[in-house]
Amino acid sequence: MAQPRVKRSELSTPPEFAGDPIVWAAWLYYEERMTQEEVAERLGVSRASVVNFLQEARDRNIVTIAVASRHLQSVQIARELSRRYELNSCVVIPQGSDELPIYERIGRAGARLLLDILEPNDVLGVSWGRTVLSLSAELAEAKMPGVTVVQIAGSAIGTKEFSPELCTTNIAYRIGGRCVNLHAPGIVSRPDVKKLFMQETSLVEQFRLIRSCTKVLFGVANLSDASTALRSGYMTPEKIKPYVKRGAIAVMSGRFLDAEGHPVLGALDEQMIGLTLDEIAQIPERICVAGGVEKIPAIRSVLRGGYATILVTDEPTARALVDADD
Structure with missing residues (x-):
């Protein structure tokens, strides 16, 4: 049985991410090359939440995307x-x-x-x-x-x-x-x-x-x-x-x-x-x-x-x- 999803405020984020689940999600997706589904499972949130997290990471300039x-x-x-x-x-x-x-x-x-x-x-x-x-x-x-x-x-x-x-x-x-x-x-x-x-x-x-x-x-x-x-x-x-x-x-x-x-x-x-x-x-x-x-x-x-x-x-x-x- 799948574990119940949790709210952003309830996430237990590793300390190296300064308690910010947005940075954590961005790290898992862009640096560890996880899929959005895998990030969702790791964080205990829905895939839709991960999509929102990644968009917010770009909006806050946590992540910048550029063509080499x-x-x-x-x-x-x-x-x-x-x-x-x-x-x-x-x-x-x-x-x-x-x-x-x-x-x-x-x-x-x-x-x-x-x-x-x-x-x-x-x-x-x-x-x-x-x-x-x-x-x-x-x-x-x-x-x-x-x-x-x-x-x-x-x-x-x-x-x-x-x-x-x-x-x-x-x-x-x-x-x-x-x-x-x-x-x-x-x-x-x-x-x-x-x-x-x-x-x-x-x-x-x-x-x-x-x-x-x-x-x-x-x-x-x-x-x-x-x-x-x-x-x-x-x-x-x-x-x-x-x-x-x-x-x-x-x-x-x-x-x-x-x-x-x-x-x-x-x-x-x-x-x-x-x-x-x-x-x-x-x-x-x-x-x-x-x-x-x-x-x-x-x-x-x-x-x-x-x-x-x-x-x-x-x-x-x-x-x-x-x-x-x-």
């Missing part, structure tokens, strides 16, 4: 990035003290955001990259059976981090959605081979679905030897050299962009199986997850081209993006 300055700074930078690049929203993760790779930290933040913005009948297009793969692995389990998750770029035999089908499968599995992988190579040997592939009935149906995406998720790569596309063998320095000569500095879902965000076209475009930049730009919500100082020019290119409506990045990258256009 590092988080405020991240919010300010995020709002500035959104304004400059006409983003619908921007998430900037504060500079961390842990040793996790930056792509894992951004992937974790992107996973939380994705669950917040997915809607029951969405068709989510998914590209590839280390950050996208990390996001797919960090996604919390949810029940969204009405969501369809589709692969927007073809596959290749490469490293685990270059695995478009794994990104798509992970996300669909974790949200309980429908998974549609693109059963075709990312790059074929000749343009005529691509033409034949694209005439296949199964691919025609798949691309009809892919082009109906309501949201798309992608990362950004630069053109250094360390980029995911080169490490995986999906592309080679020889294949991208003509693009570099034409000014390409960024790769987004296998497509090339220059510093101003303009498409850079070449022979590979006639051999790639996947959504084009123009097709991606038609998708209503476009989520870019990317960060790291080595990617700043590439991310700026994507933003200048208007390919992202949502950006998830880290604070040093965000600061550099803001400062670069001052």
Whole structure:
């Protein structure tokens, strides 16, 4: 049987709280991290009384609540990035003290955001990259059976981090959605081979679905030897050299962009199986997850081209993006 509740004046408050049950309740809740129910049990009052005690603690300035300055700074930078690049929203993760790779930290933040913005009948297009793969692995389990998750770029035999089908499968599995992988190579040997592939009935149906995406998720790569596309063998320095000569500095879902965000076209475009930049730009919500100082020019290119409506990045990258256009 529950003990009868007592009035505030009847509470036997420990002496270190100077006989003030408000300070005691505030200490238990904010410092010892008890729930309101647990505080109520300890004090012998109702949960409603605890709510009143905590409010009075704030009113009397016993407790002051403030957002940590590092988080405020991240919010300010995020709002500035959104304004400059006409983003619908921007998430900037504060500079961390842990040793996790930056792509894992951004992937974790992107996973939380994705669950917040997915809607029951969405068709989510998914590209590839280390950050996208990390996001797919960090996604919390949810029940969204009405969501369809589709692969927007073809596959290749490469490293685990270059695995478009794994990104798509992970996300669909974790949200309980429908998974549609693109059963075709990312790059074929000749343009005529691509033409034949694209005439296949199964691919025609798949691309009809892919082009109906309501949201798309992608990362950004630069053109250094360390980029995911080169490490995986999906592309080679020889294949991208003509693009570099034409000014390409960024790769987004296998497509090339220059510093101003303009498409850079070449022979590979006639051999790639996947959504084009123009097709991606038609998708209503476009989520870019990317960060790291080595990617700043590439991310700026994507933003200048208007390919992202949502950006998830880290604070040093965000600061550099803001400062670069001052």
